[in-house]
Amino acid sequence: MQKQGAATIILASTSPRRKELLEAIGLPFTVIASNVDETVPPEMQPDQVVEYLALKKAREVAGKNDFGLVIGSDTIVFLDGEILGKPRDEEHAFAMLQSLQGRQHTVYSGVAVVEADTGRTEVSHSAAKVNIRPMTDREIRAYIATGEPMDKAGSYAIQGIGSTIVEGIVGDYFAVVGLPLHLTARLLARFGVSLL
Template sequence: MVLPDKRPLILASSSPRRQEILRNLGLDFSVKVSGVDESFSDGLKPAEIVELLAERKVASVSEEVSDGLVIGSDTIVVLNNQILGKPINLEDAFRMLMSLQGSTHSVFSGLTVMDVRTGRKLTGHVETKVTMRGLSESTIKKYIATGEPSDKAGAYAIQGFGAIFIEKIEGDYFSVVGLPIRLLADFLNDFGYPILEIGQRS
């Protein structure tokens, strides 16, 4: 079998969850944090927001490298058309978790992959439905005390202690973690970078 040229992969994110996903696929990659402004205009739909921010991260990092495929992703939690970002303090985390408990919300993850050499890019998103079981105030406070919710959209981590609160999900689990693997695999394959072949060489 003739394997494709192994171009560098650059992840435009400092997220340890996204890095772990790529490592678990056996991929070699470097990390460059974009540091871009993550604000957005009012009136944008959740899918538009995550795609916009993923593209913005990739554009920023692409200016710093001369070759490779840059991967950018952004994730938000949406409940009743309200966007729940990362909590600003403990009280905010408590408010978010109280609103999410006993209900179903959506997690949107946007993804962009760009070939720096050609400027070609692919952008898309995945929506996953997550149902959280009912939680008592004391349980929520104990969870917040672990420190896990502090830097997570929606104030919970599905891959951590937060997993015990999840009743069911409909869609891509990895999208909720922060990086939609199926969509990423499709994009990389389109760029001639099949994960199954490249990962085996790492």
């Protein structure tokens, strides 16, 4: 159990990227991994999916703690009416990258903040359109061989080696990394936590 402290912040994610982003803005926090079933109702739209899962993750961790503000987040890649999550294996990663190359897709990131002692919630999402440059099968295989795509939605990381395949982005860069910071700050502010 977390002990009560001044604005105790808990990140309900073990994602190194989300952890790095919160550290970069100087927000003190602890990490407690969420363990939820990420199945979603089939009729949900992409923006609803990320909000639903972010809230589910935050609520699960909040339920184990007496105090604190729990931040949950979820990110998906959306192309041709289909949600592209993390690849199951290298062939799945190859298929995803092949479908993304030379085209534009949309990345959605949901953020939820849950106050553990009251159950109060705030949730929203941010999005960005990303253009991936045309790639040969050899380039796709070489990128997969780096190992970077294997735990990323859509099989690429915009902040890693994957930055070399991104031609352009319109919207929230941090939504693509996995935690929209302006949105996180806005939701935290509703609980009286100011970053500035």
